[in-house]
Amino acid sequence: MKTLFHIFRIILSVVFIISGLSKIISPQTFAEAINSLFNFPELISKIIQILIPIIEIILGIKLLLSNNSHYVYKMLITLTTVFFTISIYGYQKEVIISCGCFGDILNSRFSIEMIVRNLILLIMSGFLLFGFNKINSNTLNKNN
Numbered sequence: 001m002k003t004l005f006h007i008f009r010i011i012l013s014v015v016f017i018i019s020g021l022s023k024i025i026s027p028q029t030f031a032e033a034i035n036s037l038f039n040f041p042e043l044i045s046k047i048i049q050i051l052i053p054i055i056e057i058i059l060g061i062k063l064l065l066s067n068n069s070h071y072v073y074k075m076l077i078t079l080t081t082v083f084f085t086i087s088i089y090g091y092q093k094e095v096i097i098s099c100g101c102f103g104d105i106l107n108s109r110f111s112i113e114m115i116v117r118n119l120i121l122l123i124m125s126g127f128l129l130f131g132f133n134k135i136n137s138n139t140l141n142k143n144n
Helices: 002-026 025-039 042-065 068-091 113-144
Strands: none
Touching: 002 025, 002 042, 002 113, 025 042, 025 068, 042 068, 068 113
């Protein structure tokens, strides 16, 4: 279980770092996706465009460093749940542009494939959250 935990942790950290950096390097695709999905005022859209990549990079780095707390895994599962939900919403709304998930690196459209990809990331995040609890409880039991 520990090996799978670390593999998932590294995969998710790399995905989040690449995703965040690509949104910073080419923000236009992500901005178009936000504007196509939601009717936010311009200021709110700009704040989202700035915060999401920063949060992704920080979360990716925290995961990579592996000195994580329960809050990091809660934030991870919250973010992957939001991304999964948005992928379903974009697919149902029949949005035909790229989601901007990886900037211009990957042209990812709102599709079944995107929903499945986000579901896999969500499952991996859930495994990390519950695996973290299990690993910590086993460590505590061994120390007592």
